[in-house]
Amino acid sequence: ANEERSFIAVKPDGVERGLVGEILRRFETRGFKVLALELTHPSEQLLREHYGDLASKPFFPKLLAYMQSGPVAAFVIQGKGAVKIGRAMLGATNPQDSAPGTIRADFALDIGKNVCHGSDSVESAEREIALWFPQGIKSYTRAVDAVLYE
Numbered sequence: 001a002n003e004e005r006s007f008i009a010v011k012p013d014g015v016e017r018g019l020v021g022e023i024l025r026r027f028e029t030r031g032f033k034v035l036a037l038e039l040t041h042p043s044e045q046l047l048r049e050h051y052g053d054l055a056s057k058p059f060f061p062k063l064l065a066y067m068q069s070g071p072v073a074a075f076v077i078q079g080k081g082a083v084k085i086g087r088a089m090l091g092a093t094n095p096q097d098s099a100p101g102t103i104r105a106d107f108a109l110d111i112g113k114n115v116c117h118g119s120d121s122v123e124s125a126e127r128e129i130a131l132w133f134p135q136g137i138k139s140y141t142r143a144v145d146a147v148l149y150e
């Protein structure tokens with residue numbers, strides 16, 4: 001139950017603005033274990049798979065261009081409630097609706113430049129992790145987990 005994983009990414013605007021450390025720090029200090037970490041230039045093919053459910057949306061071409069406008073910082077977090085808490089920490093898709101204290105509310109204003117991505121379900125997380133880290137990821141043990149969990 002404490003092994004749940006989520007795929008989190010800092011989008012090109014977040015990388016450009018120097019927010020990778022700040023965003024990663026929030027997940028680290030919350031207690032999540034960082035399992036994988038990569039600065040990557042996603043191909044169009046990868047993005048079409050990643051956002052497969054959005055291919056018919058009018059904003060899809062803009063979304064593809066945005067996601068290829070620079071490197072993306074991709075990481076995997078692991079811990080209790082990783083998917084749900086990950087989404088809560090990112091905030092609503094549209095930063096205009098994101099609650100204060102969330103990443104999107106604290107660092108973004110526009111839905112088309114919303115700084116970060118997080119998996120929306122355990123199934124999406126598994127699919128996205130396999131897509132962005134095809135080489136596979138390795139787990140490891142942390143002494144601090146004995147202190148973090150009851």
Ligand code: DAT
Pocket residue numbers: 054059063092093111112114116117118120
């Ligand atoms: P989320 O990223 O919160 O999971 P999503 O999966 O519905 O949201 O959409 C993926 C991304 O596409 C989102 O982060 C920003 C962009 N997007 C979504 N809806 C949009 C819209 N109406 N106009 C422009 N961009 C949009």
Ligand code: MG
Pocket residue numbers: 120
């Ligand atoms: Mg989504």
